[in-house]
Amino acid sequence: MSTAHPQTLYQALLAMQFLLFDDYVIHAVQNQDTQVLERCNRRDMQAWVMASSVPLILERLSATGKADESRKALGDFLSAVTLMPVTGEELKSGLKSDAPAYSHALALELAARHKLQGIVTTQPAAFPKSDIPVVTPEQLDGVLAQAQQPEPAVPLLNILATYPQIMEGAEAAWMSVIRSGYFILGPQVEQLEKEMAAYCGVTNAVGVSSGTDALLLALMTADIGEGDEVITTPFTFFATAGSISRTGAKPVFVDIEPDSFNIDPKKIESAITPNTRAIMPVHLYGQCADMDAINAIAQKHNLLVFEDAAQASGATYKGKQAGSMGDFGCYSFFPTKNLGSFGDGGMVTVRDADLFEKCKILRVHGGAPKYYHKLIGGNFRIDALQAAVLRAKLPFLDTWLGFRRANAQRYTKLFTEAGLDSVIGLPPEVVPGHTFNQYCIRVKDGKRDALRAALAEKKIMTEIYYPVPLHLQECFADLGHKKGDFPVSEQAADEVLALPAANEVTETQQKHVVATIRAFFK
Numbered sequence: 316m317s318t319a320h321p322q323t324l325y326q327a328l329l330a331m332q333f334l335l336f337d338d339y340v341i342h343a344v345q346n347q348d349t350q351v352l353e354r355c356n357r358r359d360m361q362a363w364v365m366a367s368s369v370p371l372i373l374e375r376l377s378a379t380g381k382a383d384e385s386r387k388a389l390g391d392f393l394s395a396v397t398l399m400p401v402t403g404e405e406l407k408s409g410l411k412s413d414a415p416a417y418s419h420a421l422a423l424e425l426a427a428r429h430k431l432q433g434i435v436t437t438q439p440a441a442f443p444k445s446d447i448p449v450v451t452p453e454q455l456d457g458v459l460a461q462a463q464q465p466e467p468a469v470p471l472l473n474i475l476a477t478y479p480q481i482m483e484g485a486e487a488a489w490m491s492v493i494r495s496g497y498f499i500l501g502p503q504v505e506q507l508e509k510e511m512a513a514y515c516g517v518t519n520a521v522g523v524s525s526g527t528d529a530l531l532l533a534l535m536t537a538d539i540g541e542g543d544e545v546i547t548t549p550f551t552f553f554a555t556a557g558s559i560s561r562t563g564a565k566p567v568f569v570d571i572e573p574d575s576f577n578i579d580p581k582k583i584e585s586a587i588t589p590n591t592r593a594i595m596p597v598h599l600y601g602q603c604a605d606m607d608a609i610n611a612i613a614q615k616h617n618l619l620v621f622e623d624a625a626q627a628s629g630a631t632y633k634g635k636q637a638g639s640m641g642d643f644g645c646y647s648f649f650p651t652k653n654l655g656s657f658g659d660g661g662m663v664t665v666r667d668a669d670l671f672e673k674c675k676i677l678r679v680h681g682g683a684p685k686y687y688h689k690l691i692g693g694n695f696r697i698d699a700l701q702a703a704v705l706r707a708k709l710p711f712l713d714t715w716l717g718f719r720r721a722n723a724q725r726y727t728k729l730f731t732e733a734g735l736d737s738v739i740g741l742p743p744e745v746v747p748g749h750t751f752n753q754y755c756i757r758v759k760d761g762k763r764d765a766l767r768a769a770l771a772e773k774k775i776m777t778e779i780y781y782p783v784p785l786h787l788q789e790c791f792a793d794l795g796h797k798k799g800d801f802p803v804s805e806q807a808a809d810e811v812l813a814l815p816a817a818n819e820v821t822e823t824q825q826k827h828v829v830a831t832i833r834a835f836f837k
């Protein structure tokens with residue numbers, strides 16, 4: 316039995332979802348009836364089975380045949396569907412229903428809670444009346460055909476799109492964390508640190524509370540503070556320069572390259588002063604900055620390098636992972652990043668072994684041993700529930716990034732075919748290994764905001780990363796910058812528009828986006 320290609324699972328999330336009731340599962344396994352699973356593989360629908368009914372299904376299957384064979388056949392069948400967890404609360408609430416059969420009532424309740432489109436059963440008559448369609452597999456075709464295809468709304472990102480793939484692993488890990496009572500740091504975090512370090516090709520990784528705290532903790536570990544200057548880009552998320560300022564050091568901005576949107580190495584040396592301690596490049600939109608050039612300048616002037624890899628988990632530069640090339644690499648696990656948790660989280664990689672130890676101590680208020688403080692740190696800890704989710708996701712990261720890359724390449728092809736490549740600026744892959752955490756086009760001649768409104772009218776969501784470069788932010792007024800100081804960043808801020816390009820975005824949706832943009836420019 317074939318398993319759905321992972322991307323089809325995400326795309327099915329946007330399509331039709333049905334609960335396969337116990338009797339149909341038994342029927343399908345016994346008769347090798349693959350009609351529903353084939354629809355799943357064709358992306359016509361996604362199938363769920365109540366986890367709580369698995370023992371009963373197996374018992375019934377075994378009663379009519381060989382137990383071993385039944386077990387294997389059921390295992391094969393279930394590998395192609397998603398098991399729907401059933402909570403204690405749901406089991407109890409099903410008991411309160413006055414439906415004649417408990418499992419039927421439970422199925423209806425769960426289908427409603429998970430917003431499924433219906434239930435597939437061999438005996439619809441056994442179900443009480445409800446708003447949820449209850450159909451036989453033979454009726455399914457009609458239901459799928461009739462179903463009004465929803466408006467092709469295109470969200471920028473569907474955070475839950477990867478959920479079916481990791482749900483079983485992540486939920487099992489969460490339950491084991493909850494049962495262990497080990498909520499902060501502990502074995503899950505240590506494992507995550509080992510696995511991330513191996514993935515990134517580094518030795519030392521420290522799990523922390525957010526990407527912002529990763530930057531702050533790395534700077535604190537290197538004793539960056541009052542009187543120091545750190546060179547960075549003004550075209551980035553606020554946390555980059557915000558963290559530098561919070562240590563007491565001064566962010567010194569250097570303009571970006573127009574193509575990569577990353578710090579321009581050619582402009583770094585003229586910004587170096589006797590107070591310069593470090594360079595903090597950002598791998599913006601998931602594409603690495605020119606690390607060879609940056610590291611060469613750092614070496615020549617004896618500066619540290621802090622990579623802000625918050626948007627670039629899994630991106631590469633000449634075969635090396637983002638965050639593995641500087642003295643420190645800082646990652647974010649914010650849910651919208653390439654590798655996102657179910658809350659806040661981050662990671663610091665540290666090249667130097669002594670600084671690695673110091674970094675871990677600063678993560679827990681500088682206490683070593685506990686309650687004895689030679690240093691002042693902070694609470695920069697990641698929690699075990701987030702580490703468990705990230706561990707469930709990490710093995711899929713490269714596959715998911717492959718989908719993003721494929722979507723980006725498809726946009727570029729569709730825009731070029733539509734003759735729009737000369738009208739809008741398409742994001743070039745300057746450095747192979749771009750992960751397209753964002754696919755940002757450039758819209759010239761002040762038309763960006765009007766295009767964004769036209770897309771919104773067609774339910775296509777977009778975002779501007781970032782509308783105001785950091786040197787023009789009010790809180791940095793005392794740095795004394797004015798409009799015109801970093802013209803490439805300022806122009807980018809006026810022109811960029813991020814289009815929906817995440818894993819789950821379909822070719823149909825991309826065509827809808829491209830057609831809408833073409834209509835705008837007609």
Ligand SMILES: *Cc1c(COP(=O)(O)O)cnc(C)c1O
Pocket residue numbers: 525526527528551552554555597623625626646647648649659660661
């Ligand atoms: C998201 C982000 C951060 C901050 O990460 P959080 O986990 O949200 O604190 C820092 N730098 C850049 C470039 C980011 O995109």
